[in-house]
Amino acid sequence: MQKKIDVGPVGYMPQSAPMMGVELSPEGKALLYGNVVSEDEAMRDAAKALLTMQNPTIFPGPMVLWDWKDDVADKSAAILELASEIPNCKIIPMPDYRPKYPKIDVKAEINPNHPNLTILDNKIKACVFIGVHCHYANLTLRMIRAGTDCYTVAMCAEMGHEEAMASIRDVHASDVLKFRDILVEVRKELGIEHTATMPPENPSLPKEDWGDLTPADYGEYRSLIMSRKGEHVAEVE
């Protein structure tokens, strides 16, 4: 198969996949490296990437992170089942589309305005996007292809994404489960042994320990907390 688009980094200012002639797949079909293929073929290649490349990660977007529609429960459960079958899989959410001040925590989240930061920092070489609105998914996938060497899988509820290495369209919970089954099959073929394990929870969640915080930790802003001379501030909001 001729790869119309491939894993990056493609460079400083890449052409977009649609401008390179990649078109969205028709209903019932998928895209693999920019070519229209059967859904099974795309899923098999994607599964292989997730099983053999470093730090496979699933990036769920707002449409599956929040309980806004009745199908979210099934879909989110299916995504976790998929994640549990991938050895070493992490889940890093994209909870937001706006640029965040002062910066995002690259271990805890991914942002469509600079997705490559999360990919590069975590050395992610294969990933799945699901539940991200198409506009932001396209921006994200293009920036990842431009600046990283990460294999991208798009599981889209609508028409799919030209920029992804593997793009599955019209995805429901059942399609996620189908992908899981194919992944398990490919895993067996590859001879990788694995028992289903849930990915670790978000690293930002453990409570931070402010116990030994002192005014000195505030540097040039320490005057703002107005401690008196000799006072030791033990508790700070």
Next chain:
Amino acid sequence: MSLDKTLLSMDELLKLPREKHFITGAQAMSEAVKRSSTDMAIAYPITPQSEVMHLVGDIFAQGHIKEYYRAEEELGTMSAIAGAARGGVRMFTATSGPGLLRGLEAIVSWPGHRIPCVLGVLTRVINAPLSIQPDNLEMAYLMHSGIVMLHAENQQDTFDFTLAAFAITEKVDVYIPVSVSTEGFFVTHAKGYVEMMDEKYAFEECDPYKAPVPAMDNEVPPARIQRDAPVQKSNFMSYLIHSVWQQEIWDSNQRAMKYMYQYIDGPIEVQNPGSDVMLVASGCAAAQAREAHRYAQEEGLSVGFVKVKCIRPWPTDEIREALKTAKTVIVPEHNIVGWLCKEIKGCIPNGGIVLEGPRVYGGMTLPVELIMTEIYNALGMDSLVLQA
């Protein structure tokens, strides 16, 4: 909708039997709006567009659309459309020449803001001294905005393109505004035959959740949402997001091409491909070029005709194919800059075969003889003798 209508997909709607009416271009546009399940229309007067929004006001009063008001001026109109469309409703407005330019700051931001809506552009002179006459120079200002642009030749096109525009603009892989232009007065105020389906049928209603961006309605996650990121920091990351965002707009524009085949029978119409002289025109000029083509056929000349229906996305491949054996290309236009001529020159490998003109502007009509003269010249015939 208060009237009892049967709602259909655009494909189903377009397959319905039609009845022939003799109506103006302005009526044709409002008749399309009537069948579009538009939620809200915002009006502001300018000649020659006003007629369209008067009629849309009438169909609002009859209950075909749910909300309508006259705004303060075009920038207010176009901004309110951007607000309402983000709120998840289907929007329509129309304007002309100077009005388009007054609203342009908002209009050119619509694609980047992912605002689906339909904009009627009933063309008019924009340059000083003031004139209300037809001239489509204003379309040149839209060509680099990312907006999808259709150009109607006559009243029938105005109806068909406007109706199709409502389907195209809300496609998940497009979701940018679609403009439907036609020449002021020549089409808007003149009657022509228009075949229309019964008005009890309408296009299915807007689904704001079938969209590539979240509606700003407190019903779609994320909560911390600002759809249009202000990426104003001076660093590589902010330049990069802006550049891929711009690419996405033009990709979306390009993705609209398949819907030209689905809904308006392709982006161009070609007659007599392979002729030595090819006439290429859009809008009202296409009607005159079509007539010149007919004359030429009667005279047995090797002349073909291409009508460009869709200015954006630009049908590069289709135009190249249609003109690949042409020796001369003549581009009649209703503006002084020749924007269509420039586009054609830029898209074929042998741009030198494209003649500059004939062009008329400032409200001048485009006589078929003007085009015939160019044809005779191109074929090395003495036009004066032939005309006499």
Next chain:
Amino acid sequence: MSLRYMVPASKFKRYLPKDYVELVDYGPFGKDYSEVGVKNMGTFKELVEEHPMCSGCWMAYYIKIIFAALPNPENTVTIGTAGCGRLAISQAAVPFIYGNYGDQNAMASGITRAFRLRFPDIQKDVITIAGDGGMMDIGFSMTMHAWFRRERFTTIMLDNEVYGNTGGQESGMSIEGAVLKMSPKGKNFGKMPAMQLAITAGCVYVVKMSPTNINKAAKAIRRAIFAARKLGPTFIHVYTSCNIEYSIPTPDVFRDAKEMEKGRFAFEEFMTPEAKELFAVVESKKKREVS
């Protein structure tokens, strides 16, 4: 249904970053104003926390008050324009629209009408928050006409009497004689009478104030939102100094606001008889019953 869009899918809660989880668990959504209002700031997860405004910015402080005062944050959309304010507003956990220059009140006209069409039974509050330049200069026509049309949303003008974000130019709201960029010899006309313009144009509730008292500031914001739901346009003209362009040392920002309160930003409140009647009802009830 509105609250659903901010409740995490149960399966994913443990995979969300901390601040999103806290926003739901400890934020003000769906809670009673007596627990999560301005009086309780610091004890709950506020809608706007970190922001890039200058140290000592009085505008940033007032923006925090706006978000803490919202009667119905889960059903609120804010709209702004270019200017410093949007740097903080855009960080709040409330949908924010940043459009073009000065178009906030035209956009709000469109979106409030859209909401009434789509959600006839749900009250969605729309608030435009912009600076003196966005509201009274570049957006003047759209501001005024939205009021003349009796569009039902709240307009808040953050008046720092200067174009702060673009580097300190004269605005229509700068005082006469102010030497600023683009008025190198001093401004040669006075402040535009924004409050009178709002009353003339048909706003049903108008306040001018320097927000030195957070309860008073919050009360005005809430009144403006309640009146906009039922009666018509409302307007708050509030002094939010620019301590950079007017060289106010950070420790003196509050003193400056106090002085303004005695001067040209002395508290003034206008309400129509209908608004007065409405406030009497609303303020005698608990927050949840009226929202």
